[in-house]
Amino acid sequence: MYNLLFARSTGGTFILRIEDTDVERSREELSAQILAAMEWLGLDFDEGPFYQSKRTDLYRAAAEKLLAEGKAYRAFEKPEELDVERKAAEAAGKAYRYSGAGRDISPDESERRARAGERHVVRLKMPAETIVVEDLVRGRVEFLPEALDDFVLVRSDGHPLYHFCVCVDDADMRITHVLRGDDHLANTPKHVALFAALGTPVPQFAHLGMILGTDKKKLSKRHGAAAVEEWRDVGILPETLFNFLALLGWSPGDDREILTRAEMETLFSIDRIGASPSVFDPEKLLWMNAQYIHQLPAEELLARSAPFATAGLPPTPVALAAVELHRTRVRTTIEMGRALAAYAADPDEYDADGMKKQVKPETAAQMAKLVENLEAVSDWTIGPLEEALRRTAEELGVSAGKLIHPTRLALTGITVGAPLFDVMALLGKETAMRRLRSFEKRIGSQG
């Protein structure tokens, strides 16, 4: 998202690259899921997607070049040997580093052994000097040479590795800015060294704080595309999620929180990115989604809620009025769908607590009286309906509430929701009377 916003705010190009170099873990459906999530969120890229798995020739050529120039070398240790060294270092309480033994093999011998088919990896010759990373959000970060070792560029099966592909691609695609998770800061000196070896300019880096779960732990399992789909499925609008996520780590500088895409695209700037990690608060996401639901035109809100409603309603005047009636009462399009369902079908059950609380022994008789009076109402609109109900209450010598609450229960199956007379008017006389009679029957038989 920040890469997109940055590109848009500066007139740059937003390129999508799928880094699927790990043949064991990469799967077609995973990238498809990412693409779908990006489309839903509105992360429209200008170029790509480019799949690293399809660009192996490029990496192979780069590796050959580094080898030829003596900036990289072949190493012939077996993984098991390295494991032993690593375990030994660990047991001794020391930091493990690759011995660098491969550096001492002469180019001729290296060439000969490779041609003979001996398995080997390609490692980068890390320079024996401090590597400085100039980070746009963290400032200057230094890495001492003893902390870095000659990492592997190409596996012994010939597959190029992530760090290598990234730098080759960044150079090839002329990437100017890399905005990525904080977790990559420690990898950046590798990249800087690689760019130097490749003889290409080093892009600018901006390392972003990670997003944490409510437990303050790094968001796991439910991250990335899967999480985006989860929020979509509970009725969060994509523009809400975009807005919310944009504010996790960035702020426009004033107190505004509800921002359009266009506003974010012009206001975004790297100097307003914070360095600290942030906790993802679903409560605030829900609040923000409600804000978006308040703003949406009724037709659109209806259309976007319909897939979730038990019965999708056509955009009739009644449906649109129902949307207006409920928009301040729901936080997700799912909830809107549920609220709208009451206008499409009679309640199939009544809220149990509501029945207990609102239905008293005398209620059946009171409701009978109300039904009788409502039957006489010819102008089925809010005013006359309220008048009829209040008159009934007066005749019965009870407060209006004694009738209002059971009526709402009869009409919608629940005790909370939109103002009763609005609901009645929208339902229409026929539907309302049918529901009232069936409720009357139900509580009558209950005794």
Place this chain on the structure above:
RNA sequence: GGCCCCUUCGUCUAACGGUUAGGACACAGCCCUCUCAAGGCUGUAAUACGGGUUCGAUUCCCGUAGGGGCUACCA
């Protein structure tokens, strides 16, 4: 273990040496009200700790603590 990053209300954040430390979510109260919301008003609540530097530190430096990351023939 080694290296690196981070640290303002419970949460998201503003304040780029001088503010009664601001806003938002959540929470509480009040108003509105047929219920539930929405909305309005009010309130509780923070500079992790310890040292410096400075006339003055949330802000700059060092240390401690806590959290996170990297340390793969993963990304």
